[in-house]
Amino acid sequence: MTNEKKLSIICFSGEFDKAVAALTMATGAAAVNWEVNLFFTFWGFNIIKKKGGHALVGTGFLARVFNLIMGGRKSLPLSRLNLGGASPGLMTGMMKSQNVATLEELYQAAKDLGVNLYACEMSMNIFGMKREHLDPSVKAVIGVPAFLKYSEDGQTIFI
Amino acid sequence: MDIHTLDITKEHCPMTFVKAKLVLAKINSGDVLEITLKGGEPLENVPKSAAEEGHRILSIEKNGESHVIKIEKN
Numbered sequence: 001m002t003n004e005k006k007l008s009i010i011c012f013s014g015e016f017d018k019a020v021a022a023l024t025m026a027t028g029a030a031a032v033n034w035e036v037n038l039f040f041t042f043w044g045f046n047i048i049k050k051k052g053g054h055a056l057v058g059t060g061f062l063a064r065v066f067n068l069i070m071g072g073r074k075s076l077p078l079s080r081l082n083l084g085g086a087s088p089g090l091m092t093g094m095m096k097s098q099n100v101a102t103l104e105e106l107y108q109a110a111k112d113l114g115v116n117l118y119a120c121e122m123s124m125n126i127f128g129m130k131r132e133h134l135d136p137s138v139k140a141v142i143g144v145p146a147f148l149k150y151s152e153d154g155q156t157i158f159i
Numbered sequence: 160m161d162i163h164t165l166d167i168t169k170e171h172c173p174m175t176f177v178k179a180k181l182v183l184a185k186i187n188s189g190d191v192l193e194i195t196l197k198g199g200e201p202l203e204n205v206p207k208s209a210a211e212e213g214h215r216i217l218s219i220e221k222n223g224e225s226h227v228i229k230i231e232k233n
Contacts, residue, residue: 028173032208033211099170101171106173113177
């Protein structure tokens, strides 16, 4: 039987708008007492980097270049109408003017609400990252079996 | 017993629920939180989720365009 009080989200995408969508679902669910698990994998891994901007982090030349180009949570592009990187800032301004929570506010709220943040072990290896390169609030670095265990009997969505 | 206030009339989903939950988590057991909110989903779900957590809904009163919910923390 499905436990309707548990939501697990596979955060695959590294775009600003998709991160907002995932964190809106996560914080909304946590605020009404659901257990919430976020599994950050591949491009979504950028959301949980300790350094929010563009930075040379990781081990290995290619990994460091990739991480520099991709950046972190504060440099995520929009999936549409990115306007050369100007849109996330413009969108954040629009969100503030309408009193809608920004990406950073949602991320902080997720942590304050006790949302479980999990990093994908495979992605960490691909991008040459180590535990110290991640936000200290990340609960654990896990693989698929552990995620399946944590998400079992709940609802799982892929963003 | 202290009385705390929270105005979420200008907030939008999910911060309406998020702010209510975070303030309730911070105050002491037995304290009262007065939340001013709009009708619709916040009015329906803020008291519901607070009650699910074991807090006591003392009153829900209409105040002009807003509503004021008094919640006693368990």
